[in-house]
Amino acid sequence: MKTIYKKLLFLFLLLPFGVFAQNTLNGTVVDKTTGQPIPGVNVNVQGAPGGTSTGFDGNYQLSNVKNGNKIVVSFIGYKTEIIDYNGQKTLDVSLEEDTNQLKEVVVQVGYGTVKKKDATGSVSQISSKEFNKGINVTPESLISGRISGVNVTGGGAPGAKADIRIRGGSSLNASNEPLIVLDGLPLSNAVPSGATSILSTIDPNDIESFTVLKDASAAAIYGSRAANGVIVITTKKGTKGGVKVNFSSQVGINTVANTVDVMSADQFRELVNTKGTPAQQALLGNANTNWQDEIFHTALTTNNNISVSGSLFNKLPVRLSVGNVDNPGILRNTSFERTTTSISLNPVLFDNHLKIDISGNLSFGKNQFQDEGAVIGSAIGFDPTQPVYQAGSRYGGYFEWLEPTGNLPLLPARNPVARLNQDDRRATSTRKWGNVRVDYKLHFFEDLRVVAEAGIDRFDSSGYTEVSTQSALGYQPKPFNGPDYVNLGNYNSYTDALQNKNLNAYFNYTKDLGKIKVDATAGYNYQLFQKEKYSSGEVRQPNPNEDVATDPDVNLQSFFGRLNLGYDSRYLLTLNYRRDGTSRFSEDNRWGNFAGGAFAWNLSEEAFLKDNATVSTLKLRVGYGTTGQQDISAQYDYLRRVTIGTINSQYIFGNTVYSTARPEGYNENIKWEELAEANIGIDYGFFNDRITGSINYFDKKSSDLLADIAVPDGANLRNQGFFNIGSVRTKGVEFSIASDIVKNDNLTWNVAFNTTYIDQKISELGITVPGFQGYLTGDNIAGGNGNKILINSVGYSPNSFFVYEQLYDANKRPIAGAYADRNGDGKIDAGDRYRAGKAAPDYTFGLFSTLNYKKFDFTMNWRASVGNHIFDNVSSNLGYSDAGLRRQTDLSNVSSDYYNTGFTFEDNGTSRYLSDYFIKDASFIKLDNVTLGYTLDKSIIKAASLRFTAGVQNVFILTKYNGLDPEKFNGIDNNVYPRARTFLFGVNANF
């Protein structure tokens, strides 16, 4: 790859330089209304090559002008002026804003842009003005609920990664994450240890727009990583004209919105006194501790950003931004702090022939985290009759369960508050990324542009876990009641480095042939992903397992081409083709060919609608495309490999210790998963586009699914692995509508609504043997060992809950261990399990309302989800009396669901936790955010306009689900970091 950079550098040096200037005509170009000079305005002689552009002061010089020439003065967003030259020495021009042109939305389509009205694929765009309001720590929350077909499920932990699904994803076990392209740089979803997510390194304040390419015909140009759609993020750029400063500051108060229902101390005492043994009753304490209250608290988030944009040396638009967010979590001793600086330089040289975009970004993250699931789990389950602190405790003064000998027992949960304070986990991360884009319009052949983009993305982290020498979790090699007792604590550290490189090079040819417009692009893309991690092992224990782990490179290369043909803006055709290569597959299976085509008919440009104000926009779109999927966790599954065991897995022959070598399982034939998607859409606008929106129907089928499935025992060197099997079909309808319901001088009210229906089913799994139920999938649930509750079966949604049908008594209470014999064979076994819903919703809704009254503005956004289910793993794991009475030597708390069921024992082979009783309807309506703003414009303070905001985030949820939160991405509710309810205040100033 080094060589490729060198070669390219050389090629760029070969690029010709060209500025044509002669000293004949001078002048200044100004804005007609403000009188301000406009830099960067094109001034040239009509029909002649060359020309010039205005400088920072609006001045220009144009040479070689002859009498009778027509001087063309043009600038994006302004009406072009054409002036006859008849020997003037100076020519001052004032340009008038072209309101029509300003309205023209330009959307990213991958390696280029098109006007929204000329787009053929299913593309949605949201720009900064329309973003969700409130305190947005990570960028994806800016668009949550806003785009039909795009589902964003955020987490509760500070800076947590959100799960984004476009049209429900398309894979079983390959990635379902969309490709995110940030200013031309495709991002990797991988993050180093101690960092939260790739998007969390970006300051939402720096983002100009999100463009979502939803269907395959639109996404195909991004090829191999675009099977789940593409999100193109564009950051704010330098502006022409005067220096602008924007400062924004927000303070948020994060409060605990909800906790898990477990027994109170008194309820628990009663349970132990009625059901426990005398030994267990003797363990009860006198305290009344709500352990969840002890670990959660109210925390203050601050978010500040300052940006300066303008032009340097008259020529060089530049934007510099510095942002800082400090977001402590509601779980004590967790926090996310990020400082970002980004700079973008966007010079335009040589009469607009050479455009250079340089962006450089630095993001520093500081994370403090916990073994969150374990801490929250132990707070849910810790005996509420025990105190937090106990006099004389050798474990930092905290209560811990001890044996009568004083020794620390191995099994009981540890005091969650002690864990928070004695288990210190911190990491810092630095992400540096930059992209250089050179766009050269050939001097001798202006219709052809050569564009090259080179980007590098480096993400490093380093962190440690230190367990205090007073912690019950510390390494204690000798028992307390023996000699030499010592608590060594624990310490391990790590560094992790990720590096991704990207290169795009393409040609773009555009030509207007009267009514026919041609826009053709062809190019090449190279992506390389690398990762290396060092870990020290537990250095306070004997023989720490120190290791450097170097991940295999992942390399992707593609050749692509696209042809856009337009006729009179009425008929638009896009054809694209991409040939993708991946290092994940063998040479025989490496290359995949993917193509797409889309056609759009702009009815509103037809004569019969052209000047119709009622139907102001009407466009029909039809598209079909294929994309490939190769993004699986196995990096080169086709290779026969051997791995060496660590110092923990050795063997001794005689007196010699040998490392062990494990031949790894492999799949020589692993190949591309392929997605084919058809999309039919209508974009509409009524009453001069006062009402706008679109409707899309899509039908996509992914085949040769890369599924991580159970391998027949004896057929491979593993019992589970990736194989290409079966297919999934996803059909859906998306609808969106936005309208300025009220629009007058004092009051505007805009409402945008979208809804999506998705029906996703597995149509084939490659196995036709009778009785085959499907492949169990998903994370292991809490309870038992290696139990899974989700299944992929033919005819059902992926990740359907696979459970027994609970039987109920006359009082509608579930009967322990009693299930319906669904297959009627006289016994209850795996054959009686059935599929009871899924975690993914059938319908999702989003509603965004903006009300402006004079200087006040008021926004709200609502989201709703229907048809999604959740598995209440907290109740299934802790909602029975034996959960509290497991041993004679310690107690633990029981979920309040015990009062609904009266279940007493864990399982005893009754598959209790696989009962459909625990599958709950998790449909919800959520008011995500309300924000009230007040703007003080320049009329009061000359220099600046100020906007003050106040609002609430995660305001309330309406749901039938009694657990913590119905919104859980994988549908399994267990030890979840709760989402905070945030009250926020902010100020934004523009100078």
Add this chain to the structure above:
Amino acid sequence: MRISKSGLKIKNLKTNKMKISFKYISYFFLFVLGLSMTLTSCTDDLNVTPKDDDEFLSETFFENPASYKQVLAKLYAGLYVGGNDGDGDATQPGKNPDIAGLGGDFSSYLRLLFVTQEFSTDEAIIAWADGTLPTLNAQTWAPANEFLEGTFSRAFYHISVANEFLRQTTDEKLTARGVDADLKAQIATFRAEARFLRAFSYYNLMDLFGNVPITTENDPVGFFYPVQKSRAEVFAFVESELKDLDNSLAASGSNEYGRVDKTAAKFLLAQVYLNAKVYTGTDKNNEAAALCSEIITSSAYKFADVPYRYLFSADNNTNGAQTEVIFPIVGDGNAIRATGGGMSFIMHASIGGSMDASSRGMDGGWQGIRTRREFVNLFPDADAAADKRGTFYTNGQSKDISNVSTFTDGYAVTKYINKKADGSAAQRNDIPDIDFPMFRLTDAYLMYAEATLRGAASGNLGTALGYINQIRKRAEAQPITLGEMTLDFILDERGRELFWECHRRTDLIRFGRFTGGSKIWQWKGGSVNGNATESFRDLMPIPARNIQANPTLKQNPGY
């Protein structure tokens, strides 16, 4: 400054338009040329190979002469530790457990053998209500049982790794890699051991599940449905392999400690023959007795004339007990760190109640495994007075088990100890050093006596009695008379001598006492004082997950 300079330069060029155009065109073609050159060199980057220092392509790995023994070490270590990084950390690529979907601790071969061979019998019961574990205590298991799934997959995993080792060490491959004659000879022995371990896994599968597929090094590695064979076919395969291995395994006693030799193959074959009636319907007691006799009289293994407890101590590889152990599964607190598998499981899980873990050389207990009333009753007393083997912990424990999940219900067992024979400490107190005695000589004594009692023509009852009394003498138990040496006595004596060594289920089935009502113990069948169970449970069900993976597998009758 720079901008204006370059501007000037181009201004000059501009004066000759033709020239410029050519120049631009040539630049353009240079650009295209350069681009295509760059691209062709880049596509090589798609050939990615391992970069980690612990990961290799097979073909390069086996170029290293030391590599073969490392795979052999994996075949042995896999009996004890469940993954590439101790018990395995599924979150770290390359360090994941051998058996996907289960922790490396849970899926340890030895741990699962213990779970299936002991919990289902009178010798042990576990308090934990982890998933379907209670059904193993009660003989009420169903096909959807994660412990059986783990056992099935684990045994096949070992078979697959052995097959791969055999594929990688064919004579052609070794010659092609330029392996010298000396190493080739060593590898020939490694191959024989791999085949032995494969036969051992097939033996366990045949014993537990009956009808299972057979795959060998001649099968491909990929995705296909291995064809299920009858129990008798698996028997025939194991028998022929073990017979053949007598030609290629190391001579008795000539191998390093920790590695098997011909005697192990003979032992396993004797065990298979002794159970032949169960597996095939045909007795092979004569063959069993002959093999046992050969092991006892003409192998390098000697009866360990040390106190019984030495056999189960942290230094049982050096304290004199090792002369008796034909096939040890080596444990070591520093080198083989199974924290939840292997002996760590057996030790931790059997400590609880008022027992001081440090007296067992351990850091604590998991309050799981005890034994049942009926088993304790096989001994003259519960405090090892009249038989040193009956080492129970009774303080605060009741002999009766009224509640399975209460550790103090049922006597605890202190057979294994993570201390050296002299009472000094092992290397660590969290991971034991004890080697598990998979096959040992006194078992051959007992098998000889049993086969003889079952009518083996080659056996001699007098000799058998001598063996039995030699065992009992070490245990400081009363000698028995020929009249007392009945089959029932042998079953009980096997319990006393070999309990918690993963033989009990097989023994009880051979004697017809595992299921049915002829022998009852507490919680058999799920009731406090036990009840008869159905005979189809002599075979475990083919586990649901494994049928799901290979839907051509037919379930055993009754399930």
